Amino acid sequence: MNLSSLGWDDALEAHFEPYQNSDFQVARVIRAHKHACDVISSNGPLIATCTGRLLHETLTHAELPAVGDWVVVRPREGETNADIHAVLPRRTKFSRRAAGDRDMEQIVAANIDTVFLVTSLDENYNLRRIERFLITAWESGAEPVVVLNKTDLHSNLEEAIAEVVAVAPGAPVIALSARDSIGLDTLDPWLKPGRTIALLGSSGVGKSTIINRILGEDIQDTGDLSEENGKGRHTTTRRELLVGPSGALVIDTPGMRELQFWQTGMSAIEDTFDDIHTITGQCKFHDCRHNGEPGCAVHSALEAGTLEDTRWQSYLKLQREQAFADRQAKASLERAANSSWKKMSQLAKERANWKKDL
Ligand SMILES: Nc1nc2c(ncn2[C@@H]2O[C@H](COP(=O)(O)OP(=O)(O)OP(=O)(O)O)[C@@H](O)[C@H]2O)c(=O)[nH]1
Ligand SMILES: [Mg+2]
Ligand SMILES: [Zn+2]
CATH class of the missing domain: 2.40.50.140 (Nucleic acid-binding proteins)
Known part of the structure; x- marks a missing residue:
């Protein structure tokens, strides 16, 4: 190869x-x-x-x-x-806080060019979840693309796309039905030889079905959620890199129930909430806390309805979460460095004693 x-x-x-x-x-x-x-x-x-x-x-x-x-x-x-x-050093990495373990970074995929954030247009559809995935995708260094799957289940597609476009500034939003093979060609711009794409999203949104369509054969198992009372059984259980006929490299991943941040910088939040970033830049005072200050552009935008309150609240919540995750991650890395220092100094002591004994 x-x-x-x-x-x-x-x-x-x-x-x-x-x-x-x-x-x-x-x-x-x-x-x-x-x-x-x-x-x-x-x-x-x-x-x-x-x-x-x-x-x-x-x-x-x-x-x-x-x-x-x-x-x-x-x-x-x-x-x-x-x-x-x-x-070898990673060019990009999509990481999250390991589920269940508060203080561990988990690398979901490394050296990826593009992240397909897959959502299905059924009960899984959730703008707040898309924002959360986008933050981590921007942080990864890869290009995020929002993929809305199962268009066959949605009656008002245009409205859904417009809603998602509004919460995903800077990220392309595409819609398709993997089941019916409709709109698959919208993925083509990213499926280039030697380019790596990771598919991420909740269980059951159709990541493996999309991958099978990209590969042109049913290589990955796909699961029927209805059989499981919609509980979200995980059909894919391991992360795996596969080579498609276009020469693109696609990574299938198990569905994520939750996506907890790992050391996410403020700039990923700003990329994700670029619309809000533009608004806060127009506040009269550069250190405006958007809390009733005169000339607050956020206040005006909320009043005028050009900024939705749910999006503003989501921004505030994710910003707090980011700051917390950042502190936790730094503390955890410090602890790791300290314990390795202790390990090394212990080894050095042992070696010194060993020499004395000779
Ligand atoms: N109606 C409809 N169903 C779809 C579509 N794409 C996939 N499905 C179905 O959704 C179910 C889940 O699909 P999978 O591809 O296994 O989902 P997944 O995201 O890989 O799930 P995990 O591996 O558990 O993370 C299967 O029953 C698919 O047949 C679609 O475009 N429309
Ligand atoms: Mg799967
Ligand atoms: Zn303000």
């Missing part, structure tokens, strides 16, 4: 430079299991595991290989196995 068809480029080549004099190879992670990864190198698929040294040098779980990562491997002779010596 040709590396550039897997997304390899000059920037990655530069990161690989320090490893080039040995029998190292690069490979892309297509599935990450608990203790091993399925990867593809230019010689084909390999099962790869991290070396003890890499595990030792790793401070947090998020530094370990995730789907979409480029890793430096050394294949074992005559085997399909390989050792992972390093994870």
